[in-house]
Amino acid sequence: MKKWLIRISCLVLAVALVACGNTTNNSSSKPADPHADHKTEEKKAESQTHVEWSTTIHKPKSSGEINIKVKEHSGKAVPEFKVNHEKLLHLIIVSEDLSYFDHVHPEYKGSGEFTIQTQVPKAGKYKLIADYIPKDGAQTTQTYTFTAQGDVNKEAIQPDPKLVKVVDGKEISLQISPEPQVNQQTMLTFQIKDATNKQGITDLQPYLGAVGHVVILSEDTEEYLHVHPMDEKSTGPEAKFHTKFPKSGIYKIWGQFQRDGKVFTVPFVVKVL
Structure with a gap:
């Protein structure tokens, strides 16, 4: 009788272990992609x-x-x-x-x-x-x-050796940190000064509800980035923008700002590694 009780107990224990093993395998299966729904919604929105x-x-x-x-x-x-x-x-x-x-x-x-x-x-x-x-x-x-239509005269696009431009009496410099690389968070900092006295301009007016806007296009025009400032209420002399470049190559950056009721646009050409 004792032998039968021992055998039954062993059998129950074995079944319990198998059940526990199956539960463990299910819980350790690869988790679902947390961005899957987001990606689906993006595709749906695009279409x-x-x-x-x-x-x-x-x-x-x-x-x-x-x-x-x-x-x-x-x-x-x-x-x-x-x-x-x-x-x-x-x-x-x-x-x-x-x-x-x-x-x-x-x-x-x-x-x-x-x-x-x-x-x-x-x-x-x-x-x-x-x-x-x-x-x-x-x-x-x-x-x-x-x-x-007409005779086409294309201009070659080359990275700017120095990221400083003068537009409408304003000197605008662009600092990119860190050096632009593919899929890396990059800070674009525009410094805006008076071109004559080199004093920082602090009376920028909102342009489309912000201190400025930045549009970026790849050389083949296939990659388009419309970037908004980190501090929309800034009035200068700095305007900072975060972005990521999706692939390597040459890009043109246009910063747009407003002062005295007039919008001015400053272009820069950079190379992304």
Whole structure:
């Protein structure tokens, strides 16, 4: 009898150990990607809308219209947009060689449609980048390329040997820390002085709700970064921006600021390792 009790006890113990072993294996399985849902939502947001583009700009120095219709993939117009830095849509216009840059804000006509009258300075290809946020969606960028007819004269793009420029009587220097490398948090610090007396300018006015804005494009115009300042209420002489460069190569950086009611743009070209 004692032998049977011992055998039964051993059998119960073995079953319990197997059950515990199975529980341990389940709990030690690889955890789910904590960013998986976020990535899914990003992809969903990116696919929610598209833009139907048209333009009557066919040659340089001749005014024409850019028309932007933001639609859902069903074909229905996107009815409402979130205000993003004081505007419903930001439009970047840049030449293929990055020598020309403009940051404008088309007029909203309703039913997802924006238009603007503008012109470009020379013949060649131009890239349009629409930056907007649908009311129930995420920040979205859509692009389009058109050509202004004529003899094309491309300008070579080379990194600036010194990151100091003078624009509209202001001396602007750019410090990048640490040295720009791919996928590394990088601080862009703009120092803005009076070009004559070298005194720091402390009366910058808000531009689109902040001390300044920075747009960055890769040499092939495929990588687009729209960067906002760390301290939006700063009035100078410093303006700091955090960013990451997604791949190595040459990039052009445009900083935009406002003083005395006038926006000034300063460009820099850098190489990312």
